[in-house]
Amino acid sequence: MTQPVIELRGATKRFRGSSGIMTAVHDLTISIRPGEFVAVVGPTGCGKSTTLSLVSGLEPPSSGEVLVDGAPVRGIPAGVGYMFQQDAILPWKNVLDNVAAGPRFRGVPKARARADAATWVERVGLAGFEAYYPHQLSGGMRKRVALAQTLVNEPKIILMDEPFSALDVQTRALMQDELLRLWAGTAAVIFVTHDLEEAIALADRVIVLTAVPATVKADFTINLPRPRDVEEIRLTTAFLDIYREIWDSLREEVARARKGATLSAA
Numbered sequence: 001m002t003q004p005v006i007e008l009r010g011a012t013k014r015f016r017g018s019s020g021i022m023t024a025v026h027d028l029t030i031s032i033r034p035g036e037f038v039a040v041v042g043p044t045g046c047g048k049s050t051t052l053s054l055v056s057g058l059e060p061p062s063s064g065e066v067l068v069d070g071a072p073v074r075g076i077p078a079g080v081g082y083m084f085q086q087d088a089i090l091p092w093k094n095v096l097d098n099v100a101a102g103p104r105f106r107g108v109p110k111a112r113a114r115a116d117a118a119t120w121v122e123r124v125g126l127a128g129f130e131a132y133y134p135h136q137l138s139g140g141m142r143k144r145v146a147l148a149q150t151l152v153n154e155p156k157i158i159l160m161d162e163p164f165s166a167l168d169v170q171t172r173a174l175m176q177d178e179l180l181r182l183w184a185g186t187a188a189v190i191f192v193t194h195d196l197e198e199a200i201a202l203a204d205r206v207i208v209l210t211a212v213p214a215t216v217k218a219d220f221t222i223n224l225p226r227p228r229d230v231e232e233i234r235l236t237t238a239f240l241d242i243y244r245e246i247w248d249s250l251r252e253e254v255a256r257a258r259k260g261a262t263l264s265a266a
């Protein structure tokens with residue numbers, strides 16, 4: 001059996017807020033193998049981003065353990081790439097230099113960093129746009145730059161927090177396909193999303209979290225064949241069956257979260 005690359009063992013995270021201590025995630029136990037694509041869904045505000053912060057080392061757990069490659073996470077682990085809703089594109093650098101910035105920061109010599117960046121700019125479909133500046137790019141093109149910025153570092157773990165949620169529906173589907181094509185099992189991915197369709201279309205497993213404090217409610221294996229075309233696969237009976245099953249589980253938590261929000265607002 002392959003050793004997990006990411007492991008949360010009974011991880012709990014508490015925050016001190018204005019009205020006392022609140023528990024964001026509680027007794028979270030998740031194990032992810034190398035190259036596995038895991039989507040995490042749950043109601044709004046349940047603790048999905050906090051889960052990513054634990055794995056990225058941005059937040060230490062209050063109790064329990066978080067391990068990357070079998071070692072407890074202390075600080076930001078090496079080999080982890082990120083992609084968030086807001087990209088980290090530098091407006092004063094052109095496309096090529098934006099993609100080369102990460103390797104340069106890690107100490108890769110300039111010529112090598114630019115050569116690697118050029119390869120990734122091409123792979124994400126931006127050949128010819130190397131000298132463009134971010135303000136000259138569309139939303140989808142910016143996402144391609146962000147994808148290249150992440151993948152140029154050859155991460156073995158990619159943490160994604162709703163990376164495509166600000167895109168229009170068509171560009172979003174295009175980027176989902178691009179992500180699957182470029183990822184192709186090369187890294188373990190945790191993909192946080194509000195969108196259950198997106199979760200199922202992309203992932204090998206979909207983890208449903210409970211309303212806050214988040215803990216694992218259910219863990220579904222997605223046995224849809226790869227390679228996938230995200231727009232085609234959504235129309236298949238197998239997809240709709242899985243969707244119904246997971247939505248039944250998620251719906252209860254969404255209802256609990258809404259009830260909690262109404263009570264706290266009253």
Ligand SMILES: Nc1ncnc2c1ncn2[C@@H]1O[C@H](COP(=O)(O)OP(=O)(O)OP(=O)(O)O)[C@@H](O)[C@H]1O
Pocket residue numbers: 015016017023024042043044045046047048049050051212
């Ligand atoms: N640094 C912090 N300090 C205090 N409370 C925090 C902190 N980070 C998160 N929280 C709280 O923890 C809970 C979970 O937040 P989190 O952002 O992880 O949820 P989420 O599921 O990602 O939310 P969304 O669905 O809105 O993206 C929320 O109640 C939030 O206010």
